[in-house]
Amino acid sequence: MIKVGILGGGQLGRMMLQEAANYPVETYILENDSQCPAAHLCHHFHLGDIRDYETVMSFGEKVDVLTIEIESVNVDALEALEKMGKKVIPHPSVLRTIKNKVFQKQFYSEQEIPTASFVITHSKEQVLQHKHLLPAVHKIGEGGYDGRGVQIIHTEEDLHLAFDAPSVFEKKVELDKEIAVTVAVDQHGKIIMYPPVEMVFAPYLNLLDYQLCPADISNNVLWKLEAVTVKLAKAFNSPGLFAIEMLIDRNGDVWVNETAPRVHNSGHHTIEAHYSSQYDMLWRIMLDYPLGNPDMLKPSVLINLIGEQGFTGVPKYEGLPEILQMPEAYVHFYGKETTKPGRKMGHVTVLGTDRIDLIRKAKFVKDKLKVKA
């Protein structure tokens, strides 16, 4: 059996391993928490720091293929392992480009991928020289994750919020919709794209409220999304699964915001709503099998299950029976031992017939199901 190692043992690793059991593959996880969501679902669990060169090297030497479930890994080690002949998916060169938002943004620009106008800044003072970009978004190069490291600068009065570190300072797109596209590239360069999904945000919190598939977009916008996706997938020049976040402006133009070179939250709905899930697809890529079928079985809505404000401790899932009685709902809990405000504790996917049906179901789930302690 082929031996595959995953750097990181969170919920993405967990769902990868649920799917791995369909294939003849021996699985390895590296993570520095022995109680992490993926720890008990692999053949071999290794306790260690994915950011440490020696640790990643000795882990990588045990396997045939390596992948990641989070970008904050030791890329030097992955590059050395690749030189030793290990398959690393995605290629370390892609990780190096993507894990630093400055490099990522410069890559889009060099590759003529449409992305919002920007400058690179190294200090607060430099930001002051680019007021013409306001309203703008300031994104720190390294260290940002899940909303941290991103600051919206509406007016000059907000300029004190800017980062004093290498960052991208970019013009805010006049947003019509935020879209995520998952694209798969196999080891022979074949490309397959999932139908675009539409992110719906709570207007006051800038938190993802729910996510609809398919996105409600015109054919014209769909064609632009497809063209940009394929161009970007080719530009990375690497096998892998890529989740691309794109912004549609009020003119119907498409701008790439950022890419995750791995399975991603925006693809969870594919487990039940599509023939081949994002997890299945990544295993096919790593095991050098034919790509799966990204088509929808049914329209779907995805709701993240986030730890409620004011609760820290052993999670209690309030309202769960009501959700489990919904005839088209699927729950996924991530097995985390403690909840805290804002922590991703699970998700719910609901299948449906159309947008109105899906939005109604999403609101029901959000009203009923709460993670408390």
Added chain:
Amino acid sequence: MIKVGILGGGQLGRMMLQEAANYPVETYILENDSQCPAAHLCHHFHLGDIRDYETVMSFGEKVDVLTIEIESVNVDALEALEKMGKKVIPHPSVLRTIKNKVFQKQFYSEQEIPTASFVITHSKEQVLQHKHLLPAVHKIGEGGYDGRGVQIIHTEEDLHLAFDAPSVFEKKVELDKEIAVTVAVDQHGKIIMYPPVEMVFAPYLNLLDYQLCPADISNNVLWKLEAVTVKLAKAFNSPGLFAIEMLIDRNGDVWVNETAPRVHNSGHHTIEAHYSSQYDMLWRIMLDYPLGNPDMLKPSVLINLIGEQGFTGVPKYEGLPEILQMPEAYVHFYGKETTKPGRKMGHVTVLGTDRIDLIRKAKFVKDKLKVKA
């Protein structure tokens, strides 16, 4: 988290554990092979013999809920654990009835569940006194599994093949179709039934060739199946998931052949083709959640992947790329380290539109995909 222990670590346990990771549950496996298909997917693996009283007792003391994935377990231990207050699903009384085919058959008779005419025999000589039942089937009470322990006695010339042990000697039903029905009973006695599936056998080998869902039966037969299923589910008087094998004769009458009080091969297609799979359903029962939705998403065909004659050793899956290219096919390999003739190594489920489409796809899978070594 609730702690659930499973006796047995084969492919059924493996698929139970893939599904368990969706729920907040801590999983335990007891099996005497540390390389078994389920060993690496649980929180706690215990090496030991599921038939040994002391072993089952000490395993059972660690958990809140117990279930089985095979009937050949120590029922005395499960009864003692139930008396200690552990939830055992299904109840040990049901296991005691079902694991001996003589007791099982007598139970159907006592409960007025339609089943083929029979006598209980204890020796070859006794069989000779019941020639009026010919052509008949002779089934050994204990120790039969997967086709072993069942002997068809067509004529008096075959009588020497009869078992010299406590057995059921039953009149052969003039078979029109063989049907399997999965029924779920929750901890409060609520009953839900999956659509019946139809088994199609290779005419010369008496081996399951493939299995179609839905079964091609008249409404009249469907009503009879439903009535018998509900009556039997109530008669067991136990929570659990039950796979009931039923024979439809040429008059359209329904006869119960046998029941497995657990997840079963005949329910594998529910993973992709139904909203709630048999595995999901059993977790809901054990965790005392509302029952799931047994409805079909799409018609399906299930093909077992059996070790080819003449090959023993590390499995090689010939024709796999062709199957993985089918847009509606799902493969499941059980992770067994060696194949041997007739061993269940995996299965394939294919979704489709109608019976003709499904049969065409089943034949393609059977033609292309071979387990060799």
